Structures are given as C-alpha cells and as structure tokens.
Amino acid sequence: MAALLLALAILSLVAVGIGGGHNVTISILDLAVAKGAVCLDGTPPAYAYSPGFGDGIDNWHVYLQGGGWCPSTGSCLGRSTIPLGSSAKLISSNNGTQFFTGMLDNNSTLNPDFYDWHVFRIFYCDGSSFMSDVEDVHNLTYRGARIYDAMMDELLRIGMGNAKNALLSGTSAGGLATILHCDKFQALFHNTTRVKCLSDSGFFVHGEHFMGADWRETFFFGVVSAHGLMNTLPTSCTSKFSPTLCLFPENLVQDIKTPLFLIESAFDSYQIGQNVFSPSDKSPRWANCTHNLIFCNWTEIKIMKDFRNTFINTLKSTITDSSGYFIHSCYRHGHMEDIQGSTCSSLVGNNLANKTISQAVGDWYFDRSGFQEMDMLNDLPRNCTTTDDEATFEKKCSDYYMP
Template sequence: MATLLLPLTILSLVAAGIVAGHNVTISLLDSAIAKGAVCLDGIPPAYAYSPGFGDRYDNWHVFLEGGGWCQNVDACLDRARSSNGSSAKLMSTQNGIVSFGGMLDANSTFNPDFYNWHVVKIFYCDGSSFMSDVEDVDPKYNLTYRGARIYDAMMDELLRIGMGNAKNALLSGTSAGGLATTLHCDKFQSLFHNTTRVKCVSDSGFFVHGEHFMGADWREAFFFSVISTHGLANMLPTSRTSKFSSTLCLFPENLVPDIQTPLFLIESAFDSYQISQNVFSPSDTSPRWISCIRNLMFCNWTDIKIMKGTHS
C-alpha cells in the first residue's frame, strides 16, 4: 500500500535538476510495431537509456514521462502532431538527444543516491497515462490508442537487456507519468524475482477528485472523457471498479489503498498545474486571478482559501 504522502513546496526531485544533466540518445523501439505498441500517430514509441556503472550496476530506474491527457478526438489529433503524440515529432524537436537531470542525472554531486543506476526514460506519446489498448485504429482520423501496449513493449525490451536481474528497481514519473506510475506500480513489481527490492515514486501525479472542493464536477467530467476516448473502463483495477465508477478509479485517492508495492507520493502543497490549469481555479479566470496565482500579494481571502483547499 502507499507508504508516504509528502506535501512539498520545494522543486520536484524527479523532474528538475540543479544544473543541466548529461545528454542521452533517444531511440525508437522498432520491435514494438509487431506488438501494435505505437503512438497516437502510429509511429513506434521512443525511449532513452543510460547504462549503470560501478557498485550500483545491478540497480534500475525507469522514468515515465508526463504531459497531460487528450480527452477527445480533437485534442488527440492535436497531440498526434506534437512530441507528446508522435515519436517522429519528438526526434525532430529534440534532435535525437535528451538531457537527464534530477534523479536521472549521472552526476554524483547532484544525484548521490541514483547517479550510477541504469536509467531509462520512456517518452509519453499516447495521452492516456500508458493505459489504453484499443485494437481498432480510428478509421476517420487514423489515431491509435495503445498506451498500455507501449508500456508492456518497453518492459519487455528492458527485461531483454537485463533489468530482470536487478537488485533494486524503481519506477517513477511526473504529472500524467506520476499517475501512470501509480496505475502500473504493482504490475512493475510483478516483473521481478522476490529478491528484488521494488519501489515506486509518483511526483506531482496525485490528481485529486476532491468532490467537496471547487471544480470537482469539472475534474470528474474531464477524466470521464479521457476514459471514454481511450477505452479505459476495462483497463482499470477491478479491485477499484468493483467499488467505484471507472471515472473515480482514475483518481489516485481511490487507487492507492489497494497498491501493495511501496509507493511514495510527492506533491507540492500548491501544485501549479492543479491550481492554475483549470483544475482548482475558480470560474473567474480573469487576469486578477492569474496574478494571484503568480503572486500571493494579489490574492484575496477567498483565493487563499481555495488554494489551501488543495492540500487540506
């Protein structure tokens, strides 16, 4: 079960480094095509791998990239034209290189605990937190919803190159990747022998339903659309869907009670996305409210109360 929920106001441990990290080559997983594990646009998924070394060569860290969700066909079409929906777009915009920083950094000064682990970053190109598995390609828009297959194909590849022999294994992710970490945590643990120590870290991925707080209906409707668009109703844990609607089962507050693998949840007390990106923000989206988000000196008491509600 989940073992820790830390409201942090410091910079994300996973997503941000103090200085620029080391550069790693991005690779396409061409073998995924035969498994139907492709991005929204039908292109093979991408990953970046930095081999471990030294006395921690037997340790592996797998990081799931975040980047929101697409909740309808139009949003998924837009996403398929971006690096969050197409590996081809990712390769062109990144020039085939990604910088590993934070917990992915190979610099022992800035990342003393994980710097010489095997590190794999799995890029996010499905818009469903690596959960969709729709067999048919959308005939009108040529969109492919296969996030779960991407996750499985990536795990198969990592096991092929040696991850199954790990002494320690860590699955982590930020934002939508943090939600994916929560959803896949026990499944990740099942890949290893009983002697392997497996843990998960979800960073900024605890998206709350908060039915008694402003915006709850909007949040529920949004996740309902994500589930409908990506066909997720049958992909969510049955231990949860037997107690809640499929929509509510996408909220971590309803997921973590059943998770058996040690799961560490890192969440800012004032998460900028959950406050400012139409999640907790009030219906007043005026410049005054935006100014409040950026500087508390411009907030009134009602604004402060709304913000405090995000971590109560």
C-alpha cells in the same frame, strides 16, 4: 602554466562529479510496431537509456514522462501533431537527445543515491497515462498500455530482470501512470529484488466537496471514454467505483501492495491552476494569480488554502502506513528532473525533518529509515525557487555537499 592549471581544475571537478546533467540519445523502439504499441499518430514509441555502471550495474530506474491527458478525439488529434503524441515530432524538436538531470543524473554529488543506476526514460505519447488499448484504428491509435508493455519487454531483454534494485517513477501524468502500473512493475522481478515506486506530483485529487469537483470528474470521464479505459484500469478499483473515479489516486493507493513514495505539494501549481475552475470559468485574474503569486488577492489565496486542506485531508484518509511521502507547501509541480526540486531542495527552503527531497527518497528506498512528513505549519503557498542561473545554483548545490 595558467591554462594548464585551469585545465587541471576543470578535470578535477569532473572527476568528483561536479558538472550536473548529461545528454542521452533518444531511441525508437521499432520492435513495438508489430505489437501495435504506437503513439497517437502511429509512430513507434521512444525512450532514452543511460546505462548503469560501477556499484549500480544491477540497479534499474525506469522513469515515465508526464504531460497531461487528451480527453476527446479533437484534443488527441491536436496532441498527435506535437512531441506528446508523436515520436517523430519529439526527435525533431529535441534534436535527438534528452537532458538527464535531477534524480536521473549520473552525477555522484547531485544524485548520490541513484547516480550509477541504469536509467530508462520512457517518453509519453499516448495521452492516457500509458493505459489505453483500443484495437480499432481510425485517425488515431490509442495504445498507451501496449507501449508500456513493449517497453518492459525491451527492458527485460537488455537485463532488467536480473536487477537487485528497481525503481519505477514518473512525474505528473507519469506519476499517475506509476501508481496505476506499480504492482504490475513489481511482478516482473524475482522475490529477492527490492522493488519500489515513486510518484512525483501524480496525486490528482477528486475533492468531491471542493469547488471544481464536477469539472475534474467530467474531465477524467472524457479521458476514460476517449481512450477506452473501462477495461484496463485496475479491477481492484473498478469493482468498487466507476472507471472515471479510478483515475483519481485516492481510490487506488490503498490497494497497491508494492511500496510507494509520494512527492507532492499541498499547493500543487498544476492542480490549482488547471483543475479548480473549468476553462469556461477561469477569469484572466485567476490565470494571472496562478502564474505569479504576487498577483493573488486574499480571495484567491483563500481558494488555494481550501485546496490545501482538501489535498491534505484526502491524503491522510487514503495513504497507507507502509507508504512514504514528502508533502510540502511550495507552489510547484514536478521535482525529480530538477535539482531545486530534489537534491538541493533545502537551498530553496524546501526541506522536511531536516532532509531534502532526494535524501528522504533515498533513505526510504534503501530502508535506512521511513519517511512520512507533511508541512502542517505553512498554510500559505510559498515561492521556493531561486533567482540564480542554473550554473550558479548548481555550484551552490555542489558546495552544500562538498564544502
């Protein structure tokens, strides 16, 4: 009897959508090879597709994976031997599946606004934010733009063109790719389709007058040169700036016509850790500090505070009135694939205007209300993570929505 009651209890939890996350099979897009749309190592690109259901059957969420960039032949060659440059390596390292959670989850409690949508996750294997298109082939193939186009062709083939609602999103380098491809994505749909874009931790600042600006510019110059991006970046930007500067979103977002939402930390841990000092200038002490804030002294905190000021001032000067944004002060990078960073961000102290990140995004996407909030009160980086294990936190998150 006790076993039966336990089984019924578990069944009831599943029925109301308590168990978070689900595994999705990784698929290879073999048709892309004929179009020259291949990864750095020449393997065909990969995706993971979770079909929509119920009321979400006509809604599509396309997610672009992130993972930095390779700014030279040597670094791209190294990348071609890992999952970020090879679908073969991706499948072998992931056992053929990808776990969907956070804002990709099909859980009605943990992802209430988008849980029943089609979710199409495009894996990142080109090192250029899906922007490269170099015809010549030597030891590497730079074909990120072709991968993006081939994936869009596949999505249209399986029905995305008839969407009522569509969302293009991505994190980190995928967030930058979302900004770069946003208007191109919108052009795939009828005028009656609600189409919007969501960039998660993809606003990489140039910060011309902040330390490290030369290093950041040199790095993106390498990306542009290695991947031949001179002719693939938006002409609305390259007509005004050098191609290198057109990888910095501050020079892009004002020209984007499609509604765009930004999830960002003013203390972005990746940018602070990787883009303030060049590799040759990083000290062991700075590395320790950026990996764990308790090791930071006040000189290092001052650098972080200066970064915050640069980041916020850059955003204020470039974001349009039609944009949505959630700019917080937690020391982190990436939100969408983590319930701490999305649905239950408030449980780790990360909410603005009494909304979690996912609530803010949902309200903005469905036009329930606009959302443009920055944390202007906290000028120190905050630790917004839980010490709970995943299952415990997930239970707390479920209880928060279903007390």
